[in-house]
Amino acid sequence: MKRKSSGFWSVFGMPVAIALVGTLGLFAALLGDGWWDALAWAGLGLPALYSLRGLAR
């Protein structure tokens, strides 16, 4: 599991991606229903999924 690289993106790549989808989703759902809501579900579901998977390990 160890990595050699310690650059910014190797550490923050995934967190930034998750945060972007999350931000997009939270604000998209303010604009409409349907697909806009689905974006929010994805944006909030991703963190929930990663967390629960970590807890289940």
Add this chain to the structure above:
Amino acid sequence: MKSRTIRRWSFVHTWTSLICTLFLLMLAVTGLPLIFHHEIDHLLGDAPELKQMPADTPKLDLQELVLKAQAHRPGEVMQYFGWDEDDSNGVIAIMAATAGTEPNSSHTFMLDARSGEAVEMPSANGGFMMTMLRLHVDMFAGLPGKLLLAFMGLLFVVAIISGVVLYAPFMRRLKFATVRNDKSTRLRWLDLHNLIGIVTLTWALVVGVTGVISALSDLVIAAWRNESLTAMVAPYRDAPPLTELAPVSRVLDIAADAAPGMQPDFIAFPGTRFSSEHHYAVFMKGSTHLTAHLLTPVLIDASNLEVTAIGDRPWYMDAMGLSQPLHFGDYGGRPMQVLWAVLDVLTIIVLGSGVYLWLVRRRASKPVAVAQAETVQ
């Protein structure tokens, strides 16, 4: 990152978290049922149920509803009329001893817009859900309670930011989402604290910041009264108090004409904190998803029913309006509510594991500190 820099950020993270943890735990626990307050009200039978009537049953004139409300609670005055999201036949009425009575001493109930029958809303005036709400909003301590919680919210935001900074040195050699569960309980919870903390970051920040804004609502409303409202009702500064109010029957039509394309959200009666002594203030909301959270007041002279001002929307009122959905998680259907609850519980886990990690490290470092102290002696 230099080890001294890490130690400084670690100090900030430890203490901002520790100070706000108990309050945040309380907020997360009381917030959990509040996410589902509608569903819980229905389950407990506390939700107001209006009688079944033919779909085309006409609605009563608004002034008739005022009279029905006054007959239901003699000796009290109208503060607000609001419209129910669930049932267009339901009008929420808020009454109190005087128009200026503070919100927690008011009585909230529902009127059937067709018959004027009063239906009680127990959870809006007391009981379990109200206790949760009051704990969550001000811990039964009024403005000082709100301000204290706002400050705790700010500490929470600082704790999150410092946590993100510390995430880097901890994860430098680890793949994302690594949980080392084969070494020690401490390592497992350290990894989980880092993982859950970093992935729930956006949600926690949004809910934290919008919570702080909501906690400052009394100040925001006071600012609106001082700036916006005072300017709008300046001509009335020396006007004598009203002895009689003109009937509200046409107030909604008048407001709709003044603010075309908008829907009424609530009416504030004269003397309440959302209106002046001389006006009915009809708060109109926009008709798109986004603008439905932004309110424009239409001020109607309560003696002659003339529109005297259409309010502007100061940025801080818009910020407060948009903070509500982003804090409550009630704007994206049932899946969003459920995810809101899951993320709330995950936040409790981050808070709990944080305290655990601090305790473990403190216990581990104690002998060292004692040893150091002994060497010095």
